[in-house]
Amino acid sequence: MFLNNLSRGYFVGKDPNAPPFYREEGNKKFQKKDYVGATVLYSKGISHSRPHTVDISLCYANRSAALFYLDQYEMCLKDITRAQMHGYPERLQPKVMLRKTECLVTLGRLQEAGQTIRDLESNFAAKPTLAAAQFQILQRNLCRLKRKVQEKGNLTETYTTTVTKTFEDMDLREENEQISSASSSVSLCIDPLKGRYLIATKDILPGELLVKEDAFVSVLNPGEMPPGLHHGLENKWDTRITNGDLYCHRCLKHTLATVPCDGCSYAKYCSNECMQQAWDLYHQIECSLGGLLLTLGIFCHIALRSTLLARFEDASKVIRKLYSEISNKDMCSPESENLVQILNYDLGEEGERHGKTVKIPVPGCDINGKYENNYNAVFNLLAHTENHSPEYKFLCALSVSALCRQLEAADSKKPETAAPPALYSELNIWGVAMLKHMLQLQCNAQAITTIQETALSGSKENNVCNSRQIRLATGIFPVVSLLNHSCSPNTSVSFSSTVATIRASQQIGKGQEILHCYGPHYSRMGVADRQQKLRSQYFFDCGCPACQKEKHRAVARPRWEAFCCNQCGALLQGGDILSCGSMSCTESVSRDHLTSQLQDLQQQVGIAQELLRSGKLEQAVQLLLECRHDAESFLSAEHSMVGEIEDSLAQTYAALGDWQKSATHLQKSLRVVEVRHGPSSVEVGHELFKLAQLFFNGFAIPEALNTVERAEKVLMVHYGPCNDEIQELQKMKSCLLNSPPIPLGPSL
Numbered sequence: 073m074f075l076n077n078l079s080r081g082y083f084v085g086k087d088p089n090a091p092p093f094y095r096e097e098g099n100k101k102f103q104k105k106d107y108v109g110a111t112v113l114y115s116k117g118i119s120h121s122r123p124h125t126v127d128i129s130l131c132y133a134n135r136s137a138a139l140f141y142l143d144q145y146e147m148c149l150k151d152i153t154r155a156q157m158h159g160y161p162e163r164l165q166p167k168v169m170l171r172k173t174e175c176l177v178t179l180g181r182l183q184e185a186g187q188t189i190r191d192l193e194s195n196f197a198a199k200p201t202l203a204a205a206q207f208q209i210l211q212r213n214l215c216r217l218k219r220k221v222q223e224k225g226n227l228t229e230t231y232t233t234t235v236t237k238t239f240e241d242m243d244l245r246e247e248n249e250q251i252s253s254a255s256s257s258v259s260l261c262i263d264p265l266k267g268r269y270l271i272a273t274k275d276i277l278p279g280e281l282l283v284k285e286d287a288f289v290s291v292l293n294p295g296e297m298p299p300g301l302h303h304g305l306e307n308k309w310d311t312r313i314t315n316g317d318l319y320c321h322r323c324l325k326h327t328l329a330t331v332p333c334d335g336c337s338y339a340k341y342c343s344n345e346c347m348q349q350a351w352d353l354y355h356q357i358e359c360s361l362g363g364l365l366l367t368l369g370i371f372c373h374i375a376l377r378s379t380l381l382a383r384f385e386d387a388s389k390v391i392r393k394l395y396s397e398i399s400n401k402d403m404c405s406p407e408s409e410n411l412v413q414i415l416n417y418d419l420g421e422e423g424e425r426h427g428k429t430v431k432i433p434v435p436g437c438d439i440n441g442k443y444e445n446n447y448n449a450v451f452n453l454l455a456h457t458e459n460h461s462p463e464y465k466f467l468c469a470l471s472v473s474a475l476c477r478q479l480e481a482a483d484s485k486k487p488e489t490a491a492p493p494a495l496y497s498e499l500n501i502w503g504v505a506m507l508k509h510m511l512q513l514q515c516n517a518q519a520i521t522t523i524q525e526t527a528l529s530g531s532k533e534n535n536v537c538n539s540r541q542i543r544l545a546t547g548i549f550p551v552v553s554l555l556n557h558s559c560s561p562n563t564s565v566s567f568s569s570t571v572a573t574i575r576a577s578q579q580i581g582k583g584q585e586i587l588h589c590y591g592p593h594y595s596r597m598g599v600a601d602r603q604q605k606l607r608s609q610y611f612f613d614c615g616c617p618a619c620q621k622e623k624h625r626a627v628a629r630p631r632w633e634a635f636c637c638n639q640c641g642a643l644l645q646g647g648d649i650l651s652c653g654s655m656s657c658t659e660s661v662s663r664d665h666l667t668s669q670l671q672d673l674q675q676q677v678g679i680a681q682e683l684l685r686s687g688k689l690e691q692a693v694q695l696l697l698e699c700r701h702d703a704e705s706f707l708s709a710e711h712s713m714v715g716e717i718e719d720s721l722a723q724t725y726a727a728l729g730d731w732q733k734s735a736t737h738l739q740k741s742l743r744v745v746e747v748r749h750g751p752s753s754v755e756v757g758h759e760l761f762k763l764a765q766l767f768f769n770g771f772a773i774p775e776a777l778n779t780v781e782r783a784e785k786v787l788m789v790h791y792g793p794c795n796d797e798i799q800e801l802q803k804m805k806s807c808l809l810n811s812p813p814i815p816l817g818p819s820l
């Protein structure tokens with residue numbers, strides 16, 4: 073069954089017989105979100121057209137128009153150049169030349185604008201191909217643009233192009249001498265039971281940057297469809313929009329105007345630079361394997377790419393190591409004795425261990441004991457070979473052998489290419505390496521997430537955004553992998569492009585271990601589920617404080633899952649039959665009954681949210697208010713469903729422009745989030761950010777200022793100063809502080 077899919081190759085190569093994808097649209101008036109959709113669809117058209125054809129040039133030209141309407145002038149100019157490069161038809165030239173001039177004028181590049189106008193005029197004088205009516209339109213536009221250039225030229229002294237201020241990304245204050253990409257506030261330790269881990273070498277404050285690491289390897293998750301975008305578009309064009317259409321396949325930056333690989337239709341980039349880099353590093357080999365890689369899955373793709381990247385390091389060393397591993401020799405070959413490192417257990421408080429040195433080899437370090445973000449470190453991540461099921465191992469081996477066969481076939485097809493010989497001549501060895509990476513990935517793959525903002529639907533001015541975390545890519549970060557798991561971690565991780573950043577989310581005392589959460593967080597999952605998940609995926613029994621507390625004290629179900637009494641409102645307690653916690657009340661009810669009631673409610677809320685999405689706001693409000701009434705009769709005030717209803721109400725009122733009502737409901741939702749995730753959690757930060765926007769839009773200045781400051785405080789700890797939301801908050805603050813006071817009365 074698995075192998076049958078291998079022939080699925082519709083992603084590979086350009087189909088010369090594919091019907092043209094686009095239609096040359098007239099200048100219809102679209103909404104902004106239609107233009108966003110249009111850029112994505114033209115991008116799809118571009119990636120499915122062959123280079124240097126009229127098809128591809130028209131797609132670029134059309135996308136440039138959409139970008140123009142989205143005020144993305146720089147990107148628009150690039151697309152016009154691309155259209156012309158691929159042979160844009162002569163008769164349509166005036167159209168894009170005019171657009172180009174508009175962009176240049178808007179960007180203040182007046183000399184170039186003037187030159188373009190002159191080119192256009194001389195073109196015309198040479199070959200008057202246009203119909204009279206079109207010619208008149210062109211003449212009118214030219215006159216208008218010339219006037220614009222002149223007007224702007226007079227203002228040149230004062231005119232400055234708006235440059236978005238790019239903040240220098242904050243760097244590690246002092247880089248660790250032992251571990252690259254880590255701060256000097258942490259130190260690498262090793263323990264026979266725990267393996268490698270990081271501890272604090274000094275007291276660490278919340279928000280301190282501890283690790284900032286670029287992924288050794290990362291692969292964009294191809295499949296997920298971002299929410300919001302497909303709504304409405306589906307009806308017009310039957311096309312799916314996925315992450316692969318919106319983010320650069322190399323640097324993972326969000327981009328509306330992707331540049332596709334010339335050889336395949338699935339790799340798309342933010343720029344020619346990224347395309348070239350990806351090609352040199354790995355894509356020249358991956359290009360023909362697109363369909364197979366998509367079938368085999370992302371782990372297989374990462375395994376291949378890791379070995380491709382390894383070729384740029386000391387590959388012979390790795391090959392020797394692999395040989396010794398295959399021949400089942402001891403991993404401590406003479407060479408790796410150099411890896412023995414003196415570790416200083418200077419923990420300060422523990423008197424008897426003070427200054428004691430223990431000699432333990434630290435895998436992944438180099439001869440000098442330095443741990444770096446390189447292939448050696450990746451190679452030494454634990455594969456847990458003994459823990460994986462035989463079925464899983466078989467599947468991994470099968471995938472890798474399929475990949476190797478395809479690589480061989482590709483090699484024999486084009487022997488004269490510059491494909492690095494190190495890969496093909498030692499294919500058996502690299503196959504073993506890939507298998508090892510496949511096995512490592514289950515425990516060491518790091519999901520690269522991003523916050524995706526979707527504008528609240530329905531409103532005319534989409535000023536309020538709803539943010540949602542999405543899984544963008546999967547990567548390997550050897551330094552981040554050194555951190556152990558806790559269900560209540562003391563750090564918080566965030567991503568920008570392919571860089572992971574780990575910050576202390578609370579105070580960490582000297583000597584304490586630095587911990588992050590592998591996924592099962594205590595505020596999102598019960599202890600039994602967490603333990604099960606960690607055991608099956610990561611092969612360990614979690615003994616973190618949260619787990620111990622919950623296991624030993626048989627904690628009651630959390631408040632965000634609690635039911636309350638229909639009669640008196642007190643919390644219900646018990647197992648299968650729940651009874652009222654109030655002494656004076658005799659109400660009791662079965663859990664099954666309540667659970668099915670909750671499911672019904674969930675369904676109604678879903679319907680209401682669909683109404684909201686399709687812009688039927690009054691109906692949505694009506695249904696949501698009914699849902700809330702229903703919820704109050706059997707759910708605790710902090711139940712997560714109550715929070716969801718309040719949040720949806722807030723969204724609907726925001727879409728209706730009633731900021732005050734929206735803020736009232738959002739505050740209720742915020743309380744639920746606070747109970748569940750804690751007042752300084754990143755989840756609360758996002759809610760506060762939304763609330764600040766609502767107060768801001770409603771001109772509630774003191775409330776807005778207060779909320780901006782709270783949001784800033786919380787988000788700063790998790791994300792640091794360069795984060796988009798933080799910068800947005802700072803802009804809001806300066807705007808609020810500079811805004812003239814609203815006259816409230818005669819004197820104040």
Ligand SMILES: [Zn+2]
Pocket residue numbers: 320321322323324325341342343346
């Ligand atoms: Zn890029």
Ligand SMILES: [Zn+2]
Pocket residue numbers: 333334335336337339355358359360
């Ligand atoms: Zn390609």
Ligand SMILES: [Zn+2]
Pocket residue numbers: 558559560602614615616617618619
């Ligand atoms: Zn735990």
Ligand SMILES: [Zn+2]
Pocket residue numbers: 637638639640641642652653654657658659
């Ligand atoms: Zn009761």
